[in-house]
Amino acid sequence: MSDVTTQAQDLFGTLDEYLINLADGLAQAQQELGQLSAAGAPGRQFTYYVPKLEFELRMDLKVETVTRTSGTGVSAKVLKMKPVRVVDTAQTQTSAGIVSVIRGSFVAVPANEGLPATLLEAGMEKDTAGRPVVVARVRNAAGEPVVGLEVEFNLDRAGTQRLSGRAPLAATDVSLAVVSTDAAGEARTSLRLANGELAKTLVVTVDAGPRMAVVAYEVRP
Numbered sequence: 001m002s003d004v005t006t007q008a009q010d011l012f013g014t015l016d017e018y019l020i021n022l023a024d025g026l027a028q029a030q031q032e033l034g035q036l037s038a039a040g041a042p043g044r045q046f047t048y049y050v051p052k053l054e055f056e057l058r059m060d061l062k063v064e065t066v067t068r069t070s071g072t073g074v075s076a077k078v079l080k081m082k083p084v085r086v087v088d089t090a091q092t093q094t095s096a097g098i099v100s101v102i103r104g105s106f107v108a109v110p111a112n113e114g115l116p117a118t119l120l121e122a123g124m125e126k127d128t129a130g131r132p133v134v135v136a137r138v139r140n141a142a143g144e145p146v147v148g149l150e151v152e153f154n155l156d157r158a159g160t161q162r163l164s165g166r167a168p169l170a171a172t173d174v175s176l177a178v179v180s181t182d183a184a185g186e187a188r189t190s191l192r193l194a195n196g197e198l199a200k201t202l203v204v205t206v207d208a209g210p211r212m213a214v215v216a217y218e219v220r221p
Contacts, residue, residue: 006122007109022053022055024071027046029050030050033049033050034048034049036048042114048089051107051108055103055104055105055106056101057101057103060152070215072218116142117141118139118146118149118208119139119211120136120138120208120213121136122137122213122214124215127190131190132217134189134190134191134204134215134217136179136188136213137184137186138185138187138209138211139185144182144201145182145185145187146208146209148180149182149208150179151178151180151187152206152208153179153189153205153206154207155173155174155176155203159203160202160203161199168194168197168199168202169197169198170194171192171195172192172193172197173192174191175190181208191217201214201216201217202216202219210220
């Protein structure tokens with residue numbers, strides 16, 4: 001097979017691949033535009049975004065009927081987006097070429113459904129019994145608490161090992177992995193320490209919607 005034929009085959013792919021590449025290109029263009037700004041009236045600054053991207057794909061498709069001579073002789077029609085170059089002697093192939101035109105558009109929508117951006121703060125506290133508690137506070141950009149949002153707490157064992165030089169014991173973990181924020185926009189979980197825990201610093205990750213925070217707890221004897 002020549003290099004030209006190989007390159008031509010590489011141009012073919014699935015529809016998903018084409019759309020993902022288009023979306024990645026659009027995201028990169030939007031990122032570049034987001035870094036540009038123009039000064040406006042005092043206290044205002046304009047930013048740019050791509051409101052809409054229309055596209056048209058012209059693809060050479062192949063409808064292929066494949067009949068397997070081995071076994072029960074099953075026949076099937078398959079839609080492919082690249083030509084078949086290797087002929088299997090155990091198959092008989094009948095194909096018809098189709099040129100397909102697909103049109104579509106990507107439309108910009110407000111981030112976070114138009115709501116203010118979500119902000120996350122996380123830290124460590126102690127309960128009345130002196131046990132460590134991981135606290136997550138979720139607010140929006142307007143300062144209002146976000147109620148009913150699931151917050152995920154995880155003990156980062158690999159991060160703990162990198163930071164402390166040893167992995168935490170199996171019994172060391174968070175008491176609740178998923179907690180919904182209350183009326184104050186807070187979610188809490190206790191950090192359960194195993195007897196004889198030797199890791200000096202435990203790393204806990206906190207995920208709330210699109211935001212993530214990392215909390216480190218120093219273990220003291």
